[in-house]
Amino acid sequence: MLVGSEESHIIWREDLGKPPARGPLMGGRGESSSPWSALRRVAPLMILASFIVCLVLYYVSPMGAAAVYEAYRKRLRIRGTQRRLPQALIIGVRKCGTRALLEMLNLHPHIQKNGMEMHFFDEDERYANGLEWYRKKMPYSFDNQVTIEKTPSYFISREAPARIRAMNATIKLLLIVREPATRVVSDYAQIMETKLRKGKQVAPFHKRILTADGEINDGFKAIQISQYAVHVLRWLREFPREQIHIINGDNLIRDPYAEINKVQQFLRLPPYITPDNFYFNETKGFYCMRNETFQKCLADAKGRPHPYVDPAVMSQLRKFFVPFNEQFYEMVGHNFGWPTS
Numbered sequence: 001m002l003v004g005s006e007e008s009h010i011i012w013r014e015d016l017g018k019p020p021a022r023g024p025l026m027g028g029r030g031e032s033s034s035p036w037s038a039l040r041r042v043a044p045l046m047i048l049a050s051f052i053v054c055l056v057l058y059y060v061s062p063m064g065a066a067a068v069y070e071a072y073r074k075r076l077r078i079r080g081t082q083r084r085l086p087q088a089l090i091i092g093v094r095k096c097g098t099r100a101l102l103e104m105l106n107l108h109p110h111i112q113k114n115g116m117e118m119h120f121f122d123e124d125e126r127y128a129n130g131l132e133w134y135r136k137k138m139p140y141s142f143d144n145q146v147t148i149e150k151t152p153s154y155f156i157s158r159e160a161p162a163r164i165r166a167m168n169a170t171i172k173l174l175l176i177v178r179e180p181a182t183r184v185v186s187d188y189a190q191i192m193e194t195k196l197r198k199g200k201q202v203a204p205f206h207k208r209i210l211t212a213d214g215e216i217n218d219g220f221k222a223i224q225i226s227q228y229a230v231h232v233l234r235w236l237r238e239f240p241r242e243q244i245h246i247i248n249g250d251n252l253i254r255d256p257y258a259e260i261n262k263v264q265q266f267l268r269l270p271p272y273i274t275p276d277n278f279y280f281n282e283t284k285g286f287y288c289m290r291n292e293t294f295q296k297c298l299a300d301a302k303g304r305p306h307p308y309v310d311p312a313v314m315s316q317l318r319k320f321f322v323p324f325n326e327q328f329y330e331m332v333g334h335n336f337g338w339p340t341s
Contacts, residue, residue: 088267096177099298113139113148122154127163172245174266177248179339180325184222232332233331247262261273
């Protein structure tokens with residue numbers, strides 16, 4: 001239709017065919033409707049958004065940034081890497097510094113940690129999934145890297161030693177121990193915090209570790225775990241002593257480099273970790289880690305303060321552990337000099 005005059009005219013065109021294509025700004029797809037085209041358009045924005053999130057997390061919470069990086073790393077495969085069964089295991093002991101040990105070793109470029117406690121060798125249901133299932137849970141690693149998994153409850157498991165030997169008879173085992181009575185207090189502190197968080201009642205320390213007639217409650221699991229000689233015997237039946245490296249957890253707190261350097265040598269790693277990788281955090285009251293790209297402290301739940309314990313109760317507990325400790329010293333060939341009262 002044409003409407004016009006001498007001075008002006010309007011052209012009004014009606015297309016009876018299909019309507020004109022809508023461009024991207026109008027909600028259309030543009031020239032191409034391929035999903036790959038759409039992905040190419042949004043990919044740079046997604047990468048930029050991820051970078052910004054990581055950057056913000058780094059300044060607000062370095063631990064949060066590390067968690068994001070770890071999540072990405074587990075899902076990305078770099079050329080030349082593959083998932084491998086662990087060549088080393090941190091088998092325990094609970095509340096002796098297993099997490100700190102793992103994170104400190106992770107400073108080494110030849111270490112590839114599995115961050116989760118897998119409970120593969122001590123839980124029948126998981127063990128029934130088979131070694132291939134377990135292998136696929138491990139991180140990608142290069143040929144020159146050592147994959148390490150940590151599950152502290154392996155140490156007290158009756159089945160774990162033989163199952164681990166069946167997987168790899170030459171595997172290297174890391175066992176970290178602390179003064180047994182102090183370990184019991186640390187174990188109780190975690191149990192207490194967990195129950196209080198759930199609104200449950202918590203019995204005082206002395207009522208948990210003592211029976212009604214005032215004797216040490218040998219049925220309390222925290223006390224059973226600290227009887228190191230009972231548990232290490234099962235491991236020495238399956239593995240030679242030279243395959244088990246024992247870390248002094250009390251010394252790891254005071255001088256982390258000294259203990260980590262021994263682990264480097266045990267795992268036959270190049271001496272990469274140095275004293276400069278550790279610094280004392282005055283606010284937290286313990287050592288933190290750093291390398292060329294980041295610094296990291298353990299979560300607040302680690303190194304939590306211990307409740308007050310009557311010195312007489314603590315002395316009684318230490319006396320109880322004396323025969324177990326002496327047997328442990330003899331079995332592993334090292335006297336840790338733990339207090340006897």
